[in-house]
Amino acid sequence: MKRTTCMLTALALGTSFSSVTFAEKLFTITDGELERPTGYREWIYVGTPVTPNDMNDGKAAFPEHHNVYIDPVSWEHWKKTGEFRDGTILIKELVSVGAKSAVSGNGYFQGEYIGLEATIKSREYFGSEPGNWAYFSFSTPDHKSLTTTAKAFPAEACNACHAGAAADDFVFTQYYPVLRAGKGTGADAVGGRRSDL
DSSP: OOEEOOOOHHHHTTOOGGGSOTTOOOSOEETTEEEOOOOGGGSEEEEOOBOOGGGTTTOOSSOSEEEEEEOHHHHHHHHHHSSOOTTOEEEEEEEEEOOSEETTEEOOOEEEEEEEEEEEEOHHHHTTSGGGEEEEEOBOTTSSSBOSEEOOOOHHHHHHHHHHHOSBTTBOGGGOHHHHHHTTOGGGGGSSSGGGO
16 A cells, blocks of 8 residues: 655644745545545635636536635745645635625625545656646535545546646646745745735
8 A cells, every 4th residue: 555644744843834845745645546635724825716607608617616725835835936846736625606796796706615626746646647737526426525535537637728728837827816926936925015016
């Protein structure tokens, strides 16, 4: 049984992210299946795109909100280098479109959690995949619960779209201002500085 476990001991002891080695894995893969990550809402939130059915002739490929998080170690690396490190994991939390009106006006507001997906860059596990990226879904077909493990999608299911349209290394950074602002900018990436606007 092959098992790789995330070890964030340095963080648990209060060590700053800058002293954490970039070789750390923040995910566990056992017998080729990714264990569902936990604690990702404590990671760096990068944005929430939504392509609602209302704006896509009722047939949007991804009609829900996608709350996206990047692991803190990879965020530090992204800020320093402008590159996604080997071992990067992005989590995409799927949330239904709920109300379409609020006291602030009309719009698309988040409803209920309906799924969870992950993207991992790893030469060790996905060296034969384009860019070393693999894509996973923990959502059950009825979107009412989550599985505890997931197998990677076949490369053609996700990689072709990412390769052809993503701005940075198979990641759609053009839709995430947090990632764009952070790319290789170091301390300027943290928010609230003059360079943020």
